[in-house]
Amino acid sequence: MSMLSRVAERVYWLGRYLERIENSARLVSVYGNVLLDLPSSAKLRWESLLAITGSSEDFAARYSVADEHNVARFYLTDRDNPTSIINSADSARENARTVREMVPVSIWEGINDLHIYLNDNVDSAASRRGRDAFLGRVIESCQYLVGCMAGSMSRDAAYHFLRAGRYLERADMTSRIVDVGTANVFPWGTGSRQDGAASRESDPYESILWMNVLRSLNALQMYRRAVPGRICAEEVTAYLLQDENFPRAVSNCLQALASCLRHLPHNEAAVATVTAAMDHVRQANLTQLLKEDGVHDFIDEMQIEFNALHAVINASWFEAQR
Amino acid sequence: MKFSWQNYDSRGFYDELIAERGSARAAGSAVAKHIRSLTMDEIRERQRAAELAVKTMGITFTVYSEGTNIDRAWPYDIIPRTISGSDWDRVEAGLVQRLTALNLFIDDVYNEQRILRDRVVPRELIVESGNFRAACVGMRPKHGVWAHICGSDLIRDRDGTFYVLEDNLRVPSGVSYMLENRKVTKRVFPELFAADNMRPIGEYTAHLFAMLASLSPREGQRPVVVVLTPGIYNSAYFEHSYLAQQMGAELVEGGDLFVGSDDCVYMRTIAGQARVDVIYRRIDDLFLDPEVFNPDSTLGVPGLMRAWLRGKVALANAPGAGVADDKAVYTYVPDMIRYYLDQDAILPTVETYRCGEKEPCAFVLQHLDKLVVKPVNESGGYGMLMGPSASADERHAFARLLRANPRNYVAQPLVALSTCPTVCGDDIEPRHLDLRPFILQGAQHYVTPGGLTRVALKKGSFVVNSSQGGGSKDTWIVDCP
Known part of the structure; x- marks a missing residue:
């Protein structure tokens, strides 16, 4: 039986929200760790995280100080931030509720359980000590759900849409996390990249920073096995954007997305769009881009492509019949 | 200290579990015995575990106008309500008889209208009813069946007799809670299942699907x-x-x-x-x-x-089926059973005053403090007057509504709903309940063994609707050796 367009759309969004929850948890976790590792003289600030995720204005409208407590609250438990983890969990649960007949009971119960946990533990997310356990539990729940889906769902349209949502969201977030890294290569002068470019070679904190970026994507160990030598910006950005084998690398996400889309009917336009995005990221010369301070703009271009991908998925399967 | 039934007292109401001080009815003896083997702390612990299970299983219901928090955990009490198999067989036969007659009635009303011509049911009551759909006249759905899924509300009086309180022939709900309640009981009281010989209920959805599939054009x-x-x-x-x-x-x-x-x-x-x-x-x-x-x-x-x-395309239930679940039409169901099936009704109905008629209406207005008055066309317990517990002001206000549109109301004496032991805070107390079994009719009939038991959780209350603070229980049809 073919899948309803409305249901396909909700399953796709369910995939996106679950991935968004996991990624936001990773983002806050790595940022907190980077700050612990860097000396207090480094001017790396929580504002940079807000800038990267495009949330500066929204944040400033409701908070006066961008300190750790407020920023963590903003990303994790702030009901007024539409992309906070707690709101994403609400949305994931609402979507799961509307497609409950499509997913195995264990998945519904897992989502419901995550939702209950988040709502019951808002307080523990507020302190640095409680936050680690909180974020760990959130990430673990998301991984459990991914495992349930892999282990118990038929490889039908619902499964493909769920994964399509996940991979597009994941590609988007990995690119943002890489952006966090490149924007903060120069902890002594956020915002003045040109001045910093010359002294980058001698930056003692560069490898600490990139190590944490890798850690946030659970990529450190796989990276070490794939790439020899010192951990540096060129290698890490290339790995996270272009590696064909690491499951959180943008190139791998797009490849996985393409394979999901190929299983679906009338996929020509969507497959063409994802192929173009894949070529674009694979052909990029990251060493050159880093030298020219062009990584941020490159990532902006990629994000425009991700938006186009979402639009073509929408047009091909969700709105075609309306 | 183990729990004792010695102090449990249903105060003259028929209790589903405890017949007289301390001793259980045959169908409930295993349940009563098991509860006696637990301390009150252990019982409360089971109740908490059940509430947690309901929460993690995501069994919810929605209350209107609650802003963003749209679904709530389903209220469930761990002590099952037990009914003996022999009592149930009679109820089941009565429900099948009733739905058969109701479907013959609906089919007749939209076609030949024999029952109206023969003046068994007054014509104006039907054709002027808000539930009569002129658009359906002349239609003959497959099997001649209009109401494929029926949820009938049953209550037990002081002597334990089952009465039909109303039939829901439009979009009756509750069956999923009946099924989920059984699953929760299995999670928190697994040992009870070994002791008893209860009828399974899990086949409902298979029967529902088969019945729906049989309607395919x-x-x-x-x-x-x-x-x-x-x-x-x-x-x-x-x-x-x-x-x-x-x-x-x-x-x-x-x-x-x-x-x-x-x-x-x-x-x-x-x-x-x-x-x-x-x-x-x-x-x-x-x-x-x-x-x-x-x-x-x-x-x-x-x-x-x-x-x-x-x-x-087939629609279940058929549009227009609601013409027979009007609470004024309800009073004629025994006549329908006689008219179409030439049988006496197996299940009695509650004495009902039709306010659309002059004398009964005058009687109702004089006795508002003793009667329950219901709009004929509402469900979920909305818009009704519980005369005995209402204030004088509420009764005056309701009398005005009634005079303005008498056809819209029926009244019934307050039936002494049966009780069942229910976990209430630190004790087990009697609470009033009803029962909604579900009946399917396509080419054949199917009746759920038991149904959804709804409990009025407030002490002394007779209002069991979940939208008004009611709870629920797992319902067991137990075949006694």
Whole structure:
């Protein structure tokens, strides 16, 4: 039986929200760790995280100080931030509720359980000590759900849409996390990249920073096995954007997305769009881009492509019949 | 200290479990004995575990106008309500008899109208009823059945006799909670299942699917069955989704369907349009088709009535079936059973005063403090007056409503609802309850063994609706050796 367009759309969004929850948890976790590792003289600030995720204005409208407590609250438990983890969990649960007949009971119960946990533990997310356990539990729940889906769902349209949502969201977030890294290569002068470019070679904190970026994507160990030598910006950005084998690398996400889309009917336009995005990221010369301070703009271009991908998925399967 | 039944007292009401001080009825003896083997702390612990299970299983219901928090955990009490198999066999026969007669009645009313011509049921009561659908006149659904799924509310009086309180023939809900209650009991009281010989209820959705499939207009093909829901904000959304999941049917909203130029119904899928054969609709008649009924409805499907009238799609329950679940029509069901089946009603009905008639209306107005007055056309316990517990002001206000539109009301004496032991804080206390079994009719009949037991959790209260603070219990039909 073919899948309803409305249901396909909700399953796709369910995939996106679950991935968004996991990624936001990773983002806050790595940022907190980077700050612990860097000396207090480094001017790396929580504002940079807000800038990267495009949330500066929204944040400033409701908070006066961008300190750790407020920023963590903003990303994790702030009901007024539409992309906070707690709101994403609400949305994931609402979507799961509307497609409950499509997913195995264990998945519904897992989502419901995550939702209950988040709502019951808002307080523990507020302190640095409680936050680690909180974020760990959130990430673990998301991984459990991914495992349930892999282990118990038929490889039908619902499964493909769920994964399509996940991979597009994941590609988007990995690119943002890489952006966090490149924007903060120069902890002594956020915002003045040109001045910093010359002294980058001698930056003692560069490898600490990139190590944490890798850690946030659970990529450190796989990276070490794939790439020899010192951990540096060129290698890490290339790995996270272009590696064909690491499951959180943008190139791998797009490849996985393409394979999901190929299983679906009338996929020509969507497959063409994802192929173009894949070529674009694979052909990029990251060493050159880093030298020219062009990584941020490159990532902006990629994000425009991700938006186009979402639009073509929408047009091909969700709105075609309306 | 183990729990003792010695101090449990249902104060003259029929208790489902404890017959007289301390001793259990045969069907409940294993349950009563097991509870006696626990301390009150252990019992409370089980109740907490059950509430947690309900929460993690995501068993919810929705209360209207609650802002953003739209679903709540389903209230469930761990002590099962037990009914003996022999009592139940009689109830089951009575329910089948009743639904058979009701379907003959609906089919008659929309076609020959023999029962109206023979003046067994007054013509004006039917054709002037808000539930009579002129658009359905002349229609003959498959098997002659209009109400395929019926939920009848039963109560037990002081002597334990079952009465039918009302029949829900439009979109009765609650069956998913009946099924989920059993699962919760299995999680928290597994040892009870070894001791007792209770009838299983899990086959309901298989029977439901088979019945729906039997309505398909396309013979010889695997029928496409869908559940049509108003959407996530409906109070019974959990159930719509649950039933679709259990039947492997598609859960659709109005916007997912359209009627083609060939008058067939199609759903919009990722691969194009797909024909639908049977719609288990959980939307009220008036919202089904904006071309025929409420033109502002966005929940329904334009052209759906046309498709149904031309036999291109089956609707369950059929539009117009509600003409027989009006609370004034209820009073004529024993007459219908005699008229169509030439039998006496197996299940008695509660004495009911039709306020649309002059003398009964005067009587009701004089005795408002002793009666329960209900609008004929509402469900969920909305808009009713509980005379004995209402204030004088409330009764005056209600009398005005009644005089303004007497046809809209019926009144019944307050029936002494039976009780069942229920965990209330630090003790086990009697609480009043009713029972909603579900009856299916297609080519054959099926009755759920037991049904959904609803409990009035407030001490002394007779109001069991979940929208008004009611709870629920697992219901066991126990075959005693």
